[in-house]
Amino acid sequence: MIKVLFFAGVKEQIGQDFIELDDRGWTVGQLKHHLLEKYPQASESLANVMVSVNEEFADDGTKLHENDQVAIIPPVSGG
Amino acid sequence: MSNQQVPIQAEHFRIVTEPISVEEVISRVVHPHAGAINTFIGTVRELTRGRKTLYLEYEAYVSMAEKKLQQIGQEIGERWPNSRVAIFHRIGRLAISDIAVAIAVSTPHRADAYEASRYAIERIKDIVPIWKKEFWEDGEAWIGNQKETVAYPTGKPEGLE
Known part of the structure; x- marks a missing residue:
């Protein structure tokens, strides 16, 4: 399984802290596309997110693997 | 004293839910080789x-946020020799002025401490997964990136390795 974590506004729009998906050999870009289709209510937010894989920022070409922990990271506002 | 990078310590970079003790943060960087300690305190x-x-709520991806705070400490160590850094960020509900x-940041000479401190807060606003909600x-609303780099054309924050 691949665990996908949601935070902040994206979490509220999707209504879940995380989901688990079967490993389908996807890239980060393919996962984002899947989320956009599955959660149209969050499409505007999802268009502006970064993605981390196992706690490191990853680009759309990064390949996902079994047991990866992915996080959908809206624009940050700490400090 | 040679110009060296001081190894970072994980316990100097923390996401906390309790009020931050500035004294405690400062105590982590006190060192005989330091001639200056600069503190930055961000308040609501x-x-x-x-x-x-009325109040704020901060949320974090805690494990990654602490890792990214450590990365900032590492970057400062590379840029400013013999510096020491500690960063605590609070999450949860915060009142005005919290x-x-x-x-x-401690360094042998004051100019470096000022510069490194500024560097740290700017990097926090770029790469540390923490989010603020204003009530x-x-x-109420979640606040996006405040440095107007929201779209991330490269898919990553600017300046990221």
Whole structure:
């Protein structure tokens, strides 16, 4: 399984802290596309997110693997 | 004293839910080779763009946020020799004037401590997964990136390795 974590506004729009998906050999870009289709209510937010894989920022070409922990990271506002 | 990079210590970079003790953050960077300790304290502001905030909530991806704070400490260690850094960021509900973030940097000479401290807060606003939600009398909203780099054309924050 691949665990996908949601935070902040994206979490509220999707209504879940995380989901688990079967490993389908996807890239980060393919996962984002899947989320956009599955959660149209969050499409505007999802268009502006970064993605981390196992706690490191990853680009759309990064390949996902079994047991990866992915996080959908809206624009940050700490400090 | 040679110009060396001081190894970072994980316990100097923390996401906390309790009020931040500035003294505790400072104590982590006290060192006989330091001639200056600069502290930056970020507090909750009541007015943003004329709108009155009642309180804030901060949320973090805690494990990654602590890792990214450590990365900032590592970067500072590479740029400013013999520096020491500690950064605590609080999450949860914060009232006006509460301390959201405290940064302490010690260096042999003062100019470096000022520069490194500024570097740390700017990097926090770029790469650390922490989010702020403002609560007003008439609504609430998650606040996006405040450095106007929201779209991330490269898919990553600017300046990221």
